[in-house]
Amino acid sequence: MIGKRLLFIVVLQTLILFAMIGIKQWTLNTGKPILLETQVIDPQSLFSGDYLNLRYAINAIPSKKLADDEPVNTHDILYVVLKKGDPYWEAVALYHKKPEIADDEVVIKGEVTNRTFDKDTFYLKYGIENYFIPEGEGKKLELPNSNDKLSIGVVVDRFGNAGIRAVLVNGKERYVETLFGRGQSPTPTGNNT
Amino acid sequence: MKDETFIQRLKKELPIWTHKGWVKKENQQHILNYVTHKTVPETNTLTFTFAWMGVILLSAGIITFFAANWGGINKITKLSILFGSLWLAYGLSYFFFHKRKFLEFDLKAAHLFLFLGLILFGANIWLIAQIYHIDAHYPNGVLIWSLAALVTAYLMRSPPALITSILLATLWTAMETFDFLRSVHWSFLALWILFLYPCIQWQWRISLHIALLSLLLWSFFIIGLYVVDLFVVQVYFLGALSVFLLGRILINYPLTHLIASTVQRYSAFAATFALFIPTFPLNITKERGLFFDIVPSAGYLNTLMAILLCVGLMIWLRKQPKPSFNRIAFILGLGLFCFLCLLMFINLILGSHIENHKGMIALGYNLIFFTGLGWIIYIGYHSHERFLINLGFVFFALAILARYFDTFWTLFNRSFFFITGGLLFTVGSYYFEKHRRKLTESIEEEDIK
Secondary structure, three states: OHHHHHHHHHHHHHHHHHHHHHHHHHHHHHOEEEEEEEEEOOOEEEOOEEEEEEEEHHHEEEHHHEOOOOOOOOOOEEEEEEEEOOOOEEEEEEEOOOOOOOOOEEEEEEEEEEEOOOOOEEEEEOOOOEEEEOOOHHHHHHOOOOOOOEEEEEEEOOOOOEEEEEEEEOOEEEEEEOOOOEEEOOOOOOOOO | OOOHHHHHHHHHHHHHHHHOOOOOHHHHHHHHHHHHHOOOOOOOHHHHHHHHHHHHHHHHHHHHHHHHHHHHOOHHHHHHHHHHHHHHHHHHHHHHHHHOOOHHHHHHHHHHHHHHHHHHHHHHHHHHHHHOOOOOOOHHHHHHHHHHHHHHHHHHOOHHHHHHHHHHHHHHHHHHHHHHHOOOOOHHHHHHHHHHHHHHHOOOHHHHHHHHHHHHHHHHHHHHHHOOOHHHHHHHHHHHHHHHHHHHHHOOOOOOHHHHHHHHHHHHHHHHHHHHHHHOOOOOOHHHHHHOOOOHHHHHHHHHHHHHHHHHHHHHHHOOOOOOOOHHHHHHHHHHHHHHHHHHHHHHHHHHHHHHHHHHHHHHHHHHHHHHHHHHHHHHHHOOOHHHHHHHHHHHHHHHHHHHHHHHOOOOOHHHHHHHHHHHHHHHHHHHHHHHHHHHHHHHHHHHO
16 A cells, blocks of 8 residues: 555656656747847856856837737736747737737747836746856856857747747857757757747 | 653652542552563664754755766756656655564654655756756746645655645745735645644644644735735734634534644734734835735725624634633633724724824734733633743733833933843843743642642
C-alpha cells in the first residue's frame, strides 16, 4: 500500500515536471517564429549563472492601440497583434479577447504589469523577459560593441504563448534553444527569422 | 537507558494524581519502581539530528553543484541529475518504509528521504524553469510545490510534508498579496482548510500550531494592507472575536476539542492585537484610505454583519450545557461588547472627518482596551486558563509602554523621559510579574485541590 502511494507521488511529481518541459517545447516546436527588437537590462548573476533581463519594444504599447472599449487593469491578460516589419515585428493592436488575424500577423498574450500615470502607455510582460546564459556571458551581451545589435528570435503558439527560440547578435544566432541542448553557434547561421 | 526527566516529573505529578483520586496511594511506589527500573529503547535523537543536517547539506550541495557547473553541463545531464536525484530520494524512502527492520529508525529515515524528495521536487521546478526559460507567474511554482507536499502529507501521513506545505502556502499567499494583488488573497483560505483534516484526524499538534500561525500571518497581511482604514481593523477584530467564541463552543465537542483549545488561543491573540491598533491616535487621511478603494457603505455592512455573527455565536455559547463563562463574566463581556459596537458605529459615522476626532476615538478605544484586558485576566483566572492571564498581562504592559511614549515623548526632557520610563518599567514589571505569578500559582493550587 505504501509502495503504491509513494509511486503515485513520484509519478505525479514527475508528470508535473515533464508537463513544464512539454508545454514549453510544444510552443517552441509549433509556434510561429518572429523577431523582436530588444535591449538587455541589468543582467544579474543568480546561483545558476547569468541571466539576461530583456526589455522589448513591445513591452510598452501606447494605449491608443487598444481596439476595444473595456477598461484595462493591472494583471489583465491582453492579446497583442504583431505585424511583420523590417526586420522586427511591431505591435499594431491590443485586445481583451483573442482576435482574428491576417497571415502576416501573430497574436501574443501578455499580462499588464503597469501603466503610465496619464494612462498613455500600457506595460506588458510576455514570459520571455528572462533568458539564462552561461556564467560570464551576461556582461558581454549587456555591453556589445557600439555597432552590435541584439535581437531575440521568439516563437508564438496558436494560444498566444511565447518562448525564446534564439538570441541573435547582428542578426546571427548566438544561442539556439532545442529540447535537449542549447546550440551555442560558433559559426553563426545568419538566420534572421 | 532511563528517562530521568520523566521520572522526576512523575515524582512531582503522582501526589497530585493521588489527590485527585486517579491513582491509589499504595500504587504510587509501584509505578515509580516500575518506571525507575525500566529501560527505554534509545531514541536515536542524535542520529536523526545528524541525519536531518545531512539532508539539508545534501540539498545545499546539489544546488551549489549546479552553481559551479551550470554553464558546462548539457541539458540531458542536467535533467538526468534533477530527475535521478528526485527518484533516488523517493526510492530510498520506499526502501526504509518497506524494510522497517528497526522500526523507529527506519520509519524516521523513510520520512527523512520523503522530505528530501519534496525539497528536490521544489528545486527541480525552479531549475527546469531556468533550463527552459519558463518565465511564468512565479507564485504558481510555489503553489504547485505546496500542493505536491500536501498530497504527500495526506498519502504518506507525513507531518514534515504537511509543515512544508503550510510554509510554502504562506510564502505563496505573501507573494500573491504583496507582489500582485495588493488586496486580500482569499484563495489561500481554500488551501488552508485542507491543512486542518490531517491535524485533527491524526492529532498533529505541531502542524496545527504552524497552520494556525500561518492563518494568523495571512490575517495580519490584511491589517498590513488596510491598517490606514480603521473600518477594516474593526471588522478584523470582530472576525477574530467570532473565531474565539467558536473555539469556546467547539471545545465541548469531542471531535473538535483538540483544535478548539488551540484555535481560541490564537484568535484571542489576534483579537487583542487588533483592538490594540485603534488605541493609537492614527494619522489617517482620506487619500490613503481611498487608495485601497474601501467604500464607506461596505464598512457599515461588514461591521454590522460581523456584529450579528458575534451575537449569534454568543447565543449559541450561552446555550451550551457546560457554560464557558460564569454569569458575571458573561454580563461584563456583553456590556463591553455593546460599548465597543457603539464606538465602532460612531467611528463609522464620523468617517472622512476622522482627522478631527481621532483623539476622542483613540480615547474610547483605550478605555475599552484596558477594561477588556481586565476582563480577559478575569475569565482566564476563573476558567483556569493561564494563556489568557499571560496574554492580558503582556498586552497590558505593551499598552502602558505605548501610552507612555505617546504622552510623554514630547512633554518631557529626553533624559528625564528615559530615567522616569526606566524606573516606571522596572517597578511596574516587578509588580505585574508578581501579580501574574500569584494568579497562575493560585490556579495551579486550585487544580491540585
